[in-house]
Amino acid sequence: MSADLTRLSAAALADALTSGEASSVEATQAHLDRIAAVDGAVHAFLHVSSQKALATAADVDARRSAGEELHPLAGVPIAVKDVVVTQGLPTTAGSKILEGWVPPYDATLVEKIKAAGLPILGKTNMDEFAMGSSTEHSAYGNTHNPWDLDRIPGGSGGGSAAAVAAYEAPLAIGTDTGGSIRQPAAVTGTVGVKPTYGGVSRYGLIALASSLDQAGPVTRTVLDSALLHELIGGHDPRDSTSINEPLPDLVGAARLGANGDLTGVRVGVITELQGEGYQAGVQARFDESLELLRSAGAEIVEVSCPHFTYALAAYYLILPAEASSNLAKFDGMRFGLRVIPEDNPTAERVMSATRGQGFGDEVKRRIILGTYALSAGYYDAYYGSAQKVRTLIQRDFSAAFEKADVLVSPTAPTTAFKLGEKLDDPLAMYLNDVATIPANLAGVPGLSLPSGLSDDGLPVGFQVLAPAKADDRLYRVGAALEALLENEWGGPLLGRAPELETR
Ligand code: GLN
Numbered sequence: 161m162s163a164d165l166t167r168l169s170a171a172a173l174a175d176a177l178t179s180g181e182a183s184s185v186e187a188t189q190a191h192l193d194r195i196a197a198v199d200g201a202v203h204a205f206l207h208v209s210s211q212k213a214l215a216t217a218a219d220v221d222a223r224r225s226a227g228e229e230l231h232p233l234a235g236v237p238i239a240v241k242d243v244v245v246t247q248g249l250p251t252t253a254g255s256k257i258l259e260g261w262v263p264p265y266d267a268t269l270v271e272k273i274k275a276a277g278l279p280i281l282g283k284t285n286m287d288e289f290a291m292g293s294s295t296e297h298s299a300y301g302n303t304h305n306p307w308d309l310d311r312i313p314g315g316s317g318g319g320s321a322a323a324v325a326a327y328e329a330p331l332a333i334g335t336d337t338g339g340s341i342r343q344p345a346a347v348t349g350t351v352g353v354k355p356t357y358g359g360v361s362r363y364g365l366i367a368l369a370s371s372l373d374q375a376g377p378v379t380r381t382v383l384d385s386a387l388l389h390e391l392i393g394g395h396d397p398r399d400s401t402s403i404n405e406p407l408p409d410l411v412g413a414a415r416l417g418a419n420g421d422l423t424g425v426r427v428g429v430i431t432e433l434q435g436e437g438y439q440a441g442v443q444a445r446f447d448e449s450l451e452l453l454r455s456a457g458a459e460i461v462e463v464s465c466p467h468f469t470y471a472l473a474a475y476y477l478i479l480p481a482e483a484s485s486n487l488a489k490f491d492g493m494r495f496g497l498r499v500i501p502e503d504n505p506t507a508e509r510v511m512s513a514t515r516g517q518g519f520g521d522e523v524k525r526r527i528i529l530g531t532y533a534l535s536a537g538y539y540d541a542y543y544g545s546a547q548k549v550r551t552l553i554q555r556d557f558s559a560a561f562e563k564a565d566v567l568v569s570p571t572a573p574t575t576a577f578k579l580g581e582k583l584d585d586p587l588a589m590y591l592n593d594v595a596t597i598p599a600n601l602a603g604v605p606g607l608s609l610p611s612g613l614s615d616d617g618l619p620v621g622f623q624v625l626a627p628a629k630a631d632d633r634l635y636r637v638g639a640a641l642e643a644l645l646e647n648e649w650g651g652p653l654l655g656r657a658p659e660l661e662t663r
Contacts, residue, residue, distance in 0.1 A: 184217035184235030197662035231276035257518030267364020284319030314344030339596025346571035346621020357603030361396035417639030423457035428564025441614025477546035484530030571621030
């Protein structure tokens with residue numbers, strides 16, 4: 161096959177593999193070559209697994225030749241965020257405290273990926289323990305945005321988004337606790353989906369905040385996200401919060417949406433998530449996308465979610481509280497790093513030295529915040545109040561979904577900012593997730609897709625939210641908008657990204 165295999169969507173690549181136009185070994189090698197050529201500049205990967213990926217590819221090719229019935233995505237390579245445990249592949253969660261740790265087991269979603277025969281290209285860079293919006297909190301250095309190497313790729317899953325945007329992988333896995341799939345997708349011109357809480361197993365994700373974490377797809381098209389979501393989703397008895405019901409027909413919804421007809425679909429614009437604080441170009445692209453939805457037959461209504469104003473404050477109590485407890489297990493006794501102080505190395509002093517050296521500043525900041533919020537005497541004032549706000553936000557969503565089938569907003573208030581710009585200002589960093597956090601607090605699903613370039617020439621994301629367990633609506637509306645926009649642009653937005661220098 162002469163076309164560059166790295167430029168195809170996952171669905172198109174899967175077709176090429178099925179028809180015999182290309183082999184998985186060729187496709188996997190093409191992506192490994194691309195990684196070798198551009199990842200020195202992008203730094204999306206923390207670990208590249210060439211040999212294992214090629215071995216999986218060769219196995220899939222052999223099974224296909226033998227006439228075996230394979231998963232539709234068999235042989236299509238994928239990258240996995242380094243917070244997801246992978247047997248035999250290093251897993252660090254972007255932290256020094258897990259340097260050198262090789263998990264003895266696979267996350268459920270990784271088991272599914274392996275069983276379906278997708279070669280795993282490697283593990284992607286991220287903010288340490290998924291805390292951040294820029295990937296600058298990784299203990300292993302920045303990832304660079306392929307649109308402009310001086311800018312952030314979003315976070316915490318900047319590595320997965322940059323890998324997909326730079327054609328280093330057609331598919332990637334992210335995790336989203338407050339926006340870490342959707343916000344990186346927005347600032348890199350890719351598609352990212354946070355499924356309904358409980359829709360994808362959390363077994364084998366290194367937990368940040370267990371009541372908020374969800375894994376999901378990072379891709380270049382809405383259909384590709386639906387295909388990957390169907391592969392990784394579904395009930396898992398090893399995750400007690402896993403939904404014990406079949407997934408809705410996500411791929412069917414994406415294919416239906418692609419015809420561009422949204423007659424009868426009610427789209428709710430969230431009053432609180434637009435206007436002041438949103439970059440002019442972000443708001444302009446959002447408004448234009450709304451007009452396209454209207455032209456496709458959707459009914460646009462305005463809905464108010466008054467408690468969303470408090471979402472960020474509630475999140476930054478609940479998240480640190482849960483994180484401080486989840487991170488207690490990194491004590492130098494069980495995983496990765498162990499620092500033994502020279503004088504009087506008692507167990508307690510080893511733990512303290514290991515955590516002191518192993519955790520970065522942002523992680524320490526949140527552990528301190530979390531333990532403070534949970535301490536006796538403060539629990540009701542902080543954690544208890546935050547949980548009440550969470551309930552109010554859930555009620556806002558319920559009321560809004562009476563009036564609309566999906567809700568929409570810009571995914572992030574700004575386009576990609578410069579590396580270093582917000583590193584010394586935690587609050588400014590936290591504000592990037594103002595539009596994505598409500599979905600995590602309520603457990604509802606959300607999708608971000610590219611909606612154009614802002615005045616600064618950088619990608620803007622459009623967010624679609626749906627009621628819990630109605631993830632299919634994201635795909636229908638997302639695919640419809642994607643088709644309408646690409647019709648206007650004459651191709652995908654990523655086609656307008658500058659070519660990266662290769663070496
Ligand atoms: N940026 C948010 C935070 O720092 C979201 C992180 C995430 O979704 N993992 O917590």
